[in-house]
Amino acid sequence: METLIVAVRVVLSLGVVLALLWYLQRRLSRGALAKGATNPVTVVGRQPIGQKASVVVVEVEGTRLVLGVTEQAVTVLHEKSLATPSSTLDEAISMLGAPQSAPATAFARSLAAATADDAAPVTASVASAALAGSILSPSTWRQTAALLRQGR
Structure with a gap:
Protein backbone atom coordinates (compact mmCIF):
# COMPACT_ATOMS: atom_id res chain seq x y z
CA MET A 1 0.00 0.00 0.00
CA GLU A 2 2.86 2.34 0.81
CA THR A 3 4.38 1.83 -2.68
CA LEU A 4 1.09 2.75 -4.32
CA ILE A 5 0.93 6.04 -2.41
CA VAL A 6 4.50 6.91 -3.43
CA ALA A 7 3.75 6.10 -7.08
CA VAL A 8 0.63 8.30 -7.04
CA ARG A 9 2.59 11.17 -5.48
CA VAL A 10 5.32 10.85 -8.15
CA VAL A 11 2.78 10.82 -11.01
CA LEU A 12 0.88 13.75 -9.50
CA SER A 13 4.11 15.75 -8.99
CA LEU A 14 5.20 15.04 -12.55
CA GLY A 15 1.80 16.12 -13.87
CA VAL A 16 1.97 19.40 -11.93
CA VAL A 17 5.49 20.15 -13.25
CA LEU A 18 4.50 19.36 -16.86
CA ALA A 19 1.35 21.50 -16.58
CA LEU A 20 3.42 24.39 -15.19
CA LEU A 21 5.94 24.10 -18.03
CA TRP A 22 3.14 23.99 -20.62
CA TYR A 23 1.46 27.07 -19.08
CA LEU A 24 4.72 29.05 -18.99
CA GLN A 25 5.56 28.12 -22.58
CA ARG A 26 2.14 29.24 -23.81
CA ARG A 27 2.27 32.49 -21.85
CA LEU A 28 5.82 33.38 -22.94
CA SER A 29 5.20 32.58 -26.62
CA ARG A 30 2.09 34.78 -26.64
CA GLY A 31 4.08 37.61 -25.07
CA ALA A 32 6.75 37.37 -27.77
CA LEU A 33 4.11 37.44 -30.53
CA ALA A 34 2.33 40.41 -28.96
CA LYS A 35 5.58 42.39 -28.91
CA GLY A 36 6.05 41.75 -32.63
CA ALA A 37 9.04 39.45 -32.23
CA THR A 38 8.52 37.50 -35.43
CA ASN A 39 11.17 35.51 -37.21
CA PRO A 40 13.12 37.91 -39.47
CA VAL A 122 13.38 38.29 -68.68
CA THR A 123 13.97 38.18 -72.44
CA ALA A 124 17.10 36.00 -72.67
CA SER A 125 16.93 33.06 -75.00
CA VAL A 126 16.03 29.67 -73.58
CA ALA A 127 19.37 28.21 -74.69
CA SER A 128 21.46 30.78 -72.83
CA ALA A 129 19.22 30.45 -69.75
CA ALA A 130 19.65 26.69 -69.79
CA LEU A 131 23.45 26.97 -70.01
CA ALA A 132 23.81 29.67 -67.36
CA GLY A 133 26.11 28.42 -64.62
CA SER A 134 26.91 25.12 -66.31
CA ILE A 135 30.29 23.91 -67.53
CA LEU A 136 29.12 24.45 -71.13
CA SER A 137 28.50 28.17 -70.63
CA PRO A 138 31.19 30.49 -72.05
CA SER A 139 30.69 32.89 -69.12
CA THR A 140 31.62 30.09 -66.70
CA TRP A 141 34.93 29.59 -68.52
CA ARG A 142 35.61 33.35 -68.52
CA GLN A 143 34.97 33.56 -64.79
CA THR A 144 37.23 30.57 -64.15
CA ALA A 145 40.05 32.07 -66.21
CA ALA A 146 39.69 35.40 -64.40
CA LEU A 147 39.90 33.67 -61.00
CA LEU A 148 42.99 31.71 -62.09
CA ARG A 149 44.66 34.92 -63.27
CA GLN A 150 43.95 36.60 -59.93
CA GLY A 151 45.45 33.68 -58.01
CA ARG A 152 48.90 34.07 -59.63
Whole structure:
Protein backbone atom coordinates (compact mmCIF):
# COMPACT_ATOMS: atom_id res chain seq x y z
CA MET A 1 0.00 0.00 0.00
CA GLU A 2 2.86 2.34 0.81
CA THR A 3 4.38 1.83 -2.68
CA LEU A 4 1.09 2.75 -4.32
CA ILE A 5 0.93 6.04 -2.41
CA VAL A 6 4.50 6.91 -3.43
CA ALA A 7 3.75 6.10 -7.08
CA VAL A 8 0.63 8.30 -7.04
CA ARG A 9 2.59 11.17 -5.48
CA VAL A 10 5.32 10.85 -8.15
CA VAL A 11 2.78 10.82 -11.01
CA LEU A 12 0.88 13.75 -9.50
CA SER A 13 4.11 15.75 -8.99
CA LEU A 14 5.20 15.04 -12.55
CA GLY A 15 1.80 16.12 -13.87
CA VAL A 16 1.97 19.40 -11.93
CA VAL A 17 5.49 20.15 -13.25
CA LEU A 18 4.50 19.36 -16.86
CA ALA A 19 1.35 21.50 -16.58
CA LEU A 20 3.42 24.39 -15.19
CA LEU A 21 5.94 24.10 -18.03
CA TRP A 22 3.14 23.99 -20.62
CA TYR A 23 1.46 27.07 -19.08
CA LEU A 24 4.72 29.05 -18.99
CA GLN A 25 5.56 28.12 -22.58
CA ARG A 26 2.14 29.24 -23.81
CA ARG A 27 2.27 32.49 -21.85
CA LEU A 28 5.82 33.38 -22.94
CA SER A 29 5.20 32.58 -26.62
CA ARG A 30 2.09 34.78 -26.64
CA GLY A 31 4.08 37.61 -25.07
CA ALA A 32 6.75 37.37 -27.77
CA LEU A 33 4.11 37.44 -30.53
CA ALA A 34 2.33 40.41 -28.96
CA LYS A 35 5.58 42.39 -28.91
CA GLY A 36 6.05 41.75 -32.63
CA ALA A 37 9.04 39.45 -32.23
CA THR A 38 8.52 37.50 -35.43
CA ASN A 39 11.17 35.51 -37.21
CA PRO A 40 13.12 37.91 -39.47
CA VAL A 41 14.31 35.10 -41.75
CA THR A 42 11.83 33.10 -43.83
CA VAL A 43 12.82 30.15 -46.02
CA VAL A 44 10.73 30.58 -49.16
CA GLY A 45 11.94 27.51 -51.03
CA ARG A 46 14.63 24.84 -51.12
CA GLN A 47 15.76 22.73 -54.07
CA PRO A 48 18.31 19.95 -53.61
CA ILE A 49 20.98 19.91 -56.30
CA GLY A 50 23.09 17.02 -55.13
CA GLN A 51 23.37 14.69 -52.17
CA LYS A 52 24.87 17.37 -49.93
CA ALA A 53 24.16 20.61 -51.82
CA SER A 54 21.05 22.69 -52.38
CA VAL A 55 19.81 26.08 -53.50
CA VAL A 56 17.69 27.96 -50.97
CA VAL A 57 15.59 31.10 -51.47
CA VAL A 58 15.42 33.10 -48.22
CA GLU A 59 13.48 36.28 -47.46
CA VAL A 60 15.08 38.73 -45.01
CA GLU A 61 13.56 42.17 -44.30
CA GLY A 62 12.10 42.75 -47.78
CA THR A 63 15.03 41.18 -49.63
CA ARG A 64 15.16 37.77 -51.24
CA LEU A 65 18.47 35.95 -51.25
CA VAL A 66 19.36 32.96 -53.38
CA LEU A 67 21.83 30.90 -51.37
CA GLY A 68 24.00 27.98 -52.39
CA VAL A 69 24.26 25.63 -49.40
CA THR A 70 26.87 22.87 -49.04
CA GLU A 71 28.36 21.07 -46.04
CA GLN A 72 31.28 23.49 -45.89
CA ALA A 73 29.74 26.86 -46.78
CA VAL A 74 26.73 29.01 -47.53
CA THR A 75 27.21 31.31 -50.53
CA VAL A 76 25.00 34.21 -51.61
CA LEU A 77 24.27 33.60 -55.29
CA HIS A 78 21.90 36.52 -55.86
CA GLU A 79 20.19 39.29 -53.90
CA LYS A 80 16.97 41.04 -54.93
CA SER A 81 14.36 43.33 -53.39
CA LEU A 82 10.79 42.00 -53.43
CA ALA A 83 9.34 44.49 -55.96
CA THR A 84 8.92 42.15 -58.96
CA PRO A 85 5.96 42.31 -61.37
CA SER A 86 3.75 39.24 -61.71
CA SER A 87 4.09 39.07 -65.50
CA THR A 88 7.89 38.80 -65.20
CA LEU A 89 7.43 35.87 -62.83
CA ASP A 90 5.15 34.08 -65.26
CA GLU A 91 7.63 34.62 -68.12
CA ALA A 92 10.50 33.31 -66.02
CA ILE A 93 8.55 30.22 -64.97
CA SER A 94 7.63 29.44 -68.56
CA MET A 95 11.33 29.78 -69.52
CA LEU A 96 12.35 27.42 -66.71
CA GLY A 97 9.87 24.81 -67.91
CA ALA A 98 6.71 23.69 -66.20
CA PRO A 99 7.58 21.81 -62.98
CA GLN A 100 5.26 18.94 -62.15
CA SER A 101 4.73 19.40 -58.40
CA ALA A 102 3.33 22.30 -56.38
CA PRO A 103 6.52 22.72 -54.28
CA ALA A 104 8.61 22.83 -57.45
CA THR A 105 6.29 25.48 -58.89
CA ALA A 106 6.54 27.53 -55.70
CA PHE A 107 10.33 27.20 -55.76
CA ALA A 108 10.46 28.21 -59.42
CA ARG A 109 8.36 31.30 -58.62
CA SER A 110 10.66 32.18 -55.71
CA LEU A 111 13.77 31.68 -57.79
CA ALA A 112 12.35 33.71 -60.66
CA ALA A 113 11.40 36.51 -58.28
CA ALA A 114 14.86 36.54 -56.76
CA THR A 115 16.77 36.47 -60.03
CA ALA A 116 14.54 38.66 -62.22
CA ASP A 117 16.11 42.00 -63.15
CA ASP A 118 14.04 45.21 -62.77
CA ALA A 119 15.98 47.07 -65.47
CA ALA A 120 15.40 44.46 -68.18
CA PRO A 121 12.57 41.93 -68.10
CA VAL A 122 13.38 38.29 -68.68
CA THR A 123 13.97 38.18 -72.44
CA ALA A 124 17.10 36.00 -72.67
CA SER A 125 16.93 33.06 -75.00
CA VAL A 126 16.03 29.67 -73.58
CA ALA A 127 19.37 28.21 -74.69
CA SER A 128 21.46 30.78 -72.83
CA ALA A 129 19.22 30.45 -69.75
CA ALA A 130 19.65 26.69 -69.79
CA LEU A 131 23.45 26.97 -70.01
CA ALA A 132 23.81 29.67 -67.36
CA GLY A 133 26.11 28.42 -64.62
CA SER A 134 26.91 25.12 -66.31
CA ILE A 135 30.29 23.91 -67.53
CA LEU A 136 29.12 24.45 -71.13
CA SER A 137 28.50 28.17 -70.63
CA PRO A 138 31.19 30.49 -72.05
CA SER A 139 30.69 32.89 -69.12
CA THR A 140 31.62 30.09 -66.70
CA TRP A 141 34.93 29.59 -68.52
CA ARG A 142 35.61 33.35 -68.52
CA GLN A 143 34.97 33.56 -64.79
CA THR A 144 37.23 30.57 -64.15
CA ALA A 145 40.05 32.07 -66.21
CA ALA A 146 39.69 35.40 -64.40
CA LEU A 147 39.90 33.67 -61.00
CA LEU A 148 42.99 31.71 -62.09
CA ARG A 149 44.66 34.92 -63.27
CA GLN A 150 43.95 36.60 -59.93
CA GLY A 151 45.45 33.68 -58.01
CA ARG A 152 48.90 34.07 -59.63
